[in-house]
Amino acid sequence: MALPIANSVASWFLKKRLHQMELFLKYPNEVQNELLHKLIQKAENTEIGKKYDFSSIKSYREFAERLPVLAYEEIYQDIERARQGETNIFWPTPIKWFAKSSGTTNAKSKFIPVSVESLEENHYAGSKDLLFMYLNNNREGRLFRGKSLRLGGSKENYFQHGTVHGDLSAILIDNMPFWASYSSTPNTEISLLSDWEIKMDAIVKTTLQENVTSLAGVPSWMLVVLQKVLEESGKENLLEIWPDLEVYFHGGISFEPYVKQYQQLIPNDEFKYYEIYNASEGFFAVQDSNDSKELLLMLDYGIFYEFIPMETYGTSAEKVIPLSEVEIGVNYAIIITTNAGLWRYRIGDTVRFTSTNPYRIKVTGRTKHYINAFGEELVVENAERALKEATKTTRAEIVDYTAAPIYMEGKNKGAHEWMIEFKTFPDNLENFRNCLDDTLRKLNGDYDAKRNNDMTLEKLKINIAEPNLFYSWMKNKNKLGGQNKVPRLSNNREHLEELLSLNKKLQEKHT
Secondary structure (H helix, E strand, O other), X not given: OOHHHHHHHHHHHHHHHHHHHHHHHHOHHHHHHHHHHHHHHHOOOOHHHHHOOHHHOOOHHHHHHHOOOEOHHHHHHHHHHHHOOOOOOOOOOOOOEEEEEOOOOOOOOEEEEXXXXXXXXXXXXXXXXXXXXXXXXXXXXXXXXXXXXXXXXOEEEEEEOOEEXXXXXXXXXXOOOHHHHHOEEOOHHHHOOOOHHHHHXXXXXXXXXXXXXXXXXXXXXXXXXXXXXXXXXXXXXXXXXXXXXXXXXXXXXXXXXHHHHHHHHOOOOOOEEEEEEEEOOEEXXXXXXOOOOOEXXXXXXXXXXXXXXXXXXXXXXXXOXXXXXXXXXXXXXXXXXXXXXXXXXXXXXEEEEEEEOOEEEEEEEEOOOEEOOOOOOEEHHHHHHHHHHHHHHHOOEEEEEEEEEEOOEOOEOEEEEEEEEEEEOOOOHHHHHHHHHHHHHHHOHHHHHHHHHHOOEOOOEEEEOOOOHHHHHHHHOOOOOOOOOOOOEOOOOHHHHHHHHHHHHHHHHHO
């Protein structure tokens, strides 16, 4: 498609969508309440609708009093029934697709329902809005001169009772409209390959022949591919291969630990980075301006939001509130009700609001990915910011990391133990350790209190990972590529002990 024509078509859609967005920006709570009533009305004749008498629910209060907040384990049996082909259980339209969630390295997989409505009105709507917002902020963009290098997961060869499961990204790619597929690389066949290492080689060979203008994927896995591209091409940086490359759309994990490495790969101060917040359960928020550190919560994607203040999460005092009652600066667990039949579902993510007019958020971590063995309540956001400061101060670069507690034993104090794989080692490891610990104390008052005079916690311990430790660990778990993520913080030592054991084997192999 010629560049002027493509830009004209995009501008027409952009104007139409911006007008629609003005509604939820101006009347956010009204839009959310109307959405809730539509979801309830649509599902009133389903099993769950009859169980909780949806037809008689007239207000949010009635909805919240009648329906319990649930985790995946509590709806697992209903989802399994739907996967076996049963219909009208929790959503009226048949559910054909199930996104296999691999957000952690736990062996047990989750299968998240993806309805026709959620595919079109949520996931694809979010992708289009991201593009529209970028184009609105960068009218001279060159996106349509080339293709987007997309990095997705695998579609598993599973088809039973009319249902399919696989990575969400694979489901999206497999059902993508022709125009989107035409503007993307690699092709669908390569994108859906299940073997990550075979797929990576195919992606590299294919994309070297293309004019890539944008990147889209999880930062850690995209970095592996891009470094392989440079290695294969013999070039110094990506702009020597793709001179029109202008933006990276990223999500899935924090971008903070990878900023410096991407800046080296793409040495252009004008290059743009746009963050999205999506998951198997839905597309939630998007960066809507250049250089923003906040995400606009999208309120008309078929998702009704509720929140639990983390200070009450999992306690007898747990309190669930609607969007209208959130406060800036408080850490919340997210509860969603969706147009795929998830009703008051705990997705396991935590966010902090930076604005309530409009509603803007920062993703702070996971309800299970934190360390609170000693009352320190260390969340991923603390860890990412502290690592950024430590790497900057000591001129280091990180590939991956995880951390877990060292429990008190006898007269020994507790501590946090880190496993860090460096791409570039710090000037001085002890300085890195001190900076990491000091920054955590500045960011987290509870951690600081426990560290005061080594009262409860001693200074953190750092283990240096052998090259490719995390890659090997994920490979052993058959979780390479796609949406698979290394757990950053754990409240137990399970992951860390596995990594320590594997690291020891790698050290012995290298000596």
